[in-house]
Each structure stands twice: as structure tokens, then as C-alpha cells.
Amino acid sequence: MKADIVVVGAGPAGLAAALKAWDEGVRDIYLIERDIELGGILPQCIHDGFGTVTFKRTLTGPEYAQRYIDMLAKTGVKIKLNTMVLSITPEKKVIAVNSEDGMFEIDAKALILATGCRERTRFQSMILGDRPAGIFTAGTAQRFVNIEGYLPGKKIVIVGSGDVGLIMARRLTLEGAEVEGVYEIMPYPGGLNRNVIQCLQDYNIPLHLSHTVVSIKGKNRVEGVTVAKVDEQMKPIKGTELFVPCDTVILAVGLIPETELLKKSNIQMDAATGGPVVNEWMETSVSGVFACGNVVHVHDLVDYVTESAETAGRNAAKHVKRGLQRREKPIKIEHGRNVRYTVPQLLSGKPLEEKIKFYLRVKKPERKVEVKALAGGDEVFSRKFRIVRPSEMIRLEIPAENLRKAEERCQLRFEIGGEQA
Numbered sequence: 001m002k003a004d005i006v007v008v009g010a011g012p013a014g015l016a017a018a019l020k021a022w023d024e025g026v027r028d029i030y031l032i033e034r035d036i037e038l039g040g041i042l043p044q045c046i047h048d049g050f051g052t053v054t055f056k057r058t059l060t061g062p063e064y065a066q067r068y069i070d071m072l073a074k075t076g077v078k079i080k081l082n083t084m085v086l087s088i089t090p091e092k093k094v095i096a097v098n099s100e101d102g103m104f105e106i107d108a109k110a111l112i113l114a115t116g117c118r119e120r121t122r123f124q125s126m127i128l129g130d131r132p133a134g135i136f137t138a139g140t141a142q143r144f145v146n147i148e149g150y151l152p153g154k155k156i157v158i159v160g161s162g163d164v165g166l167i168m169a170r171r172l173t174l175e176g177a178e179v180e181g182v183y184e185i186m187p188y189p190g191g192l193n194r195n196v197i198q199c200l201q202d203y204n205i206p207l208h209l210s211h212t213v214v215s216i217k218g219k220n221r222v223e224g225v226t227v228a229k230v231d232e233q234m235k236p237i238k239g240t241e242l243f244v245p246c247d248t249v250i251l252a253v254g255l256i257p258e259t260e261l262l263k264k265s266n267i268q269m270d271a272a273t274g275g276p277v278v279n280e281w282m283e284t285s286v287s288g289v290f291a292c293g294n295v296v297h298v299h300d301l302v303d304y305v306t307e308s309a310e311t312a313g314r315n316a317a318k319h320v321k322r323g324l325q326r327r328e329k330p331i332k333i334e335h336g337r338n339v340r341y342t343v344p345q346l347l348s349g350k351p352l353e354e355k356i357k358f359y360l361r362v363k364k365p366e367r368k369v370e371v372k373a374l375a376g377g378d379e380v381f382s383r384k385f386r387i388v389r390p391s392e393m394i395r396l397e398i399p400a401e402n403l404r405k406a407e408e409r410c411q412l413r414f415e416i417g418g419e420q421a
């Protein structure tokens with residue numbers, strides 16, 4: 001088959017990217033999803049908190065997804081559910097399989113990868129001990145409770161304080177389980193502050209910072225975990241071990257971009273984000289291959305997933321219709337003090353668009369903060385924040401006129417100055 005644009009993954013990113021490309025006038029678009037329904041992770045996120053930026057309302061995950069599904073239904077985007085994309089090539093060939101068409105190929109003019117992220121497992125976080133039943137990732141537990149209708153356990157320990165774990169602490173409590181506590185190895189929470197308050201503090205669920213689970217005990221089913229305090233190097237401190245009886249361990253120890261398709265096609269990756277290197281158009285190192293949403297970097301809010309997807313959809317459409325105007329040498333973005341990563345990692349447009357959106361994450365929490373953009377040592381933009389946290393993305397919009405010096409020097413550097421929080 002042939003197509004103008006193929007979008008892989010129909011979570012909020014894929015839905016918004018396909019919709020935007022259609023709105024920009026591209027008519028031959030495929031949206032391919034391996035699941036049996038549209039929406040990605042959102043159908044299982046039945047709590048509210050979605051859409052606060054985009055719709056100025058707090059929607060549930062399914063409500064947020066449905067708005068895009070309804071808009072998409074009014075377009076001619078061709079949707080293939082139950083279809084797994086097996087590989088993509090730098091020539092923008094998509095190889096996919098489903099039970100109706102068998103294995104098939106689509107030659108596209110542009111690709112948009114919106115494959116989301118996956119959860120880190122017990123073995124990726126090196127938790128030792130027995131291998132009994134009763135150990136779940138937070139997303140799996142969420143699916144069991146919210147979609148399949150099963151309670152994964154009655155006495156629960158949560159490892160890690162990522163947003164999914166915090167939300168599950170509240171959800172499981174509401175369903176009648178007893179959540180013993182959340183154990184976080186870092187000295188600060190991994191999830192959004194609002195989730196710490198609304199999901200733990202409001203339900204009197206203890207959050208143990210600078211603690212980890214060192215081992216899991218259980219013959220058939222989990223019987224308990226040994227927890228310990230950690231030092232500054234995050235090593236368990238001898239003598240602080242405590243056995244906590246429980247029947248279920250839930251892991252909320254981080255999300256990783258789902259990049260299998262990208263890796264196989266030799267697209268340049270960023271070790272800091274775990275996703276592909278992209279420019280301001282959300283285009284990867286291969287011309288015409290775009291990426292958006294959680295496959296690029298793990299977002300805090302779905303609204304910014306949608307924003308990145310609209311950028312990818314708009315520019316994929318431009319690529320198909322008239323090509324994108326590039327500068328000879330891209331502007332490289334560098335990271336200074338307390339900057340863990342930035343997206344985009346480079347700027348390619350000539351001329352630059354009127355305003356460029358940047359997403360940053362910090363390495364450690366700080367207060368009374370000034371985020372600065374520098375070109376060759378000269379400050380070209382700055383913005384103050386009361387507090388910054390690793391769990392919360394910083395979003396900046398910098399006007400192109402501020403970036404003239406960066407254009408001349410082909411370099412832009414971000415630095416974050418603040419006081420210890």
C-alpha cells in the first residue's frame with residue numbers, strides 16, 4: 001500500500017497527530033494501533049486531572065481520549081486496530097501485521113511514531129529475593145482494577161512514587177485494600193506534587209522518602225518485603241532494615257519510552273530522555289520520520305503530549321506537501337547547571353518559527369529559580385519559577401527574535417540557577 005502519512009500508536013499523541021495532519025489538508029493518512037481500541041493508556045486512567053491546559057477542564061482519561069476520537073470520526077483518517085507495527089525503515093516503509101490482512105507493508109511519505117512508553121520492571125530496578133505471585137507494575141494493577149474488575153491484593157506495598165503508583169495507592173484504598181506505604185529511594189517524590197497531596201496525604205498513606213525495598217519474600221504468594229533507609233549514594237544503610245508484611249508489591253519505578261521501532265531503524269537516540277533526538281518540528285534524525293508524546297520523553301501532563309503531537313502532525317503535513325526549509329547546520333542545544341534534558345535537542349528551521357516551545361526537566365528540586373537561555377555566553381531569555389522539581393516539566397516558549405544570536409553561533413545553552421529546596 002501507499003500513504004502520505006502513517007501514524008503508529010493511537011494514544012492521545014497518535015490521535016492528535018493524525019487529526020492535525022488531516023486539518024492541514026493531508027488526506028491519505030493511516031492510524032495504526034495494536035490494541036483493540038483507541039486511546040492508548042487513557043481508557044484505564046479513570047481518575048480526573050486530564051485536559052486542564054487544553055480544555056481548561058479536569059476530565060478523566062477516557063473523556064479526554066473520547067474528545068479526540070469523536071473529532072477523528074469526522075475525518076477520513078483510515079484506522080487499523082488490532083494491528084502491530086513490526087518495523088519501520090529509514091525509507092519510511094512500515095511493516096505491520098493483523099489477523100485480517102496478514103503481514104502487509106505501507107510506503108509512506110512521512111511517519112509519525114506515537115508508541116508511548118512502558119513501565120520499568122522489578123529486574124530493571126534490581127529488587128532481589130523470591131519470585132512469588134503478587135508483584136505487579138502499577139499500570140498492570142491499574143488495568144486489573146479499572147478495566148478487568150479484579151483487585152490485585154489486600155495488603156499492599158508500593159515501590160517508587162511515580163504518578164501511576166500514587167494514583168494506584170488512592171485507587172486501591174478506595175476499593176478496600178490496605179496500602180501499607182509508598183517507599184521512594186530518592187529524597188523527594190517521583191510524581192507530581194498534586195498527586196502526593198490528593199492520593200497519599202488525603203488518605204493518610206505514608207510516603208517513606210530515601211527508602212527502598214531490598215528484597216521480596218514469599219513462597220507462592222508475596223508474604224512481605226524488607227525495606228531499608230538509603231544513604232546519599234542510594235545504598236541501603238545496614239541496621240535500618242525492617243520487614244513489612246504484605247500480600248502484594250506494586251512497582252512504580254519509572255517509565256521508559258517505547259522505542260523498539262526507532263532503534264531498529266538507526267534513528268539517533270538521546271540517553272537522557274530515553275527517546276529519539278528531535279528538532280522543533282518533532283522530527284527525528286531521519287528526514288520525514290516524526291515522533292511525539294511519551295515515546296520522545298515521558299511527559300507529566302497529557303496536554304503537552306497533545307501539544308507535541310500537533311507539532312508533529314502539522315510538520316509531517318508540511319513535509320508531505322512542500323518540504324521543510326532547513327538551515328545548513330542545526331542549532332545544538334546544550335545543558336548547563338541542573339538541566340537533565342531538553343526537548344527539542346536541536347533546531348533545524350530556516351527561518352525559525354515565530355515561537356519555539358522547549359520542554360526541560362531538572363536533575364534536582366530547587367526553589368527561587370531562574371531558567372536562562374544563553375547563546376555564546378550572552379543571556380537571550382530568562383524566566384523565574386518559585387520551585388522546580390524533577391517530576392514536573394518546565395515548558396518555555398521563546399520568541400524567534402530572542403534566538404538570533406543562537407542562530408549565528410549554532411548553539412543555545414540552558415542553565416538553571418536556584419536555592420536548595
Ligand SMILES: Cc1cc2nc3c(=O)[nH]c(=O)nc-3n(C[C@H](O)[C@H](O)[C@H](O)COP(=O)(O)OP(=O)(O)OC[C@H]3O[C@@H](n4cnc5c(N)ncnc54)[C@H](O)[C@@H]3O)c2cc1C
Binds near residue numbers: 033034042261293
Ligand atoms: C496511570 C497513569 C495516570 C496518568 N494520569 C495523568 C493525569 O492525571 N493527567 C495527565 O495529564 N496525564 C496523566 N497521565 C499521562 C498520560 O496518560 C500520558 O502522558 C499519555 O497517555 C501518553 O500518550 P501517548 O500517546 O504518548 O502514549 P500512550 O497513551 O501510551 O499510547 C501509545 C499507543 O501506542 C500503541 N503502540 C505501541 N507500539 C505499537 C506498535 N508497535 N504497533 C501499534 N501500536 C503500538 C500502544 O498500544 C498505545 O495504544 C497518566 C498516565 C498514566 C500511565
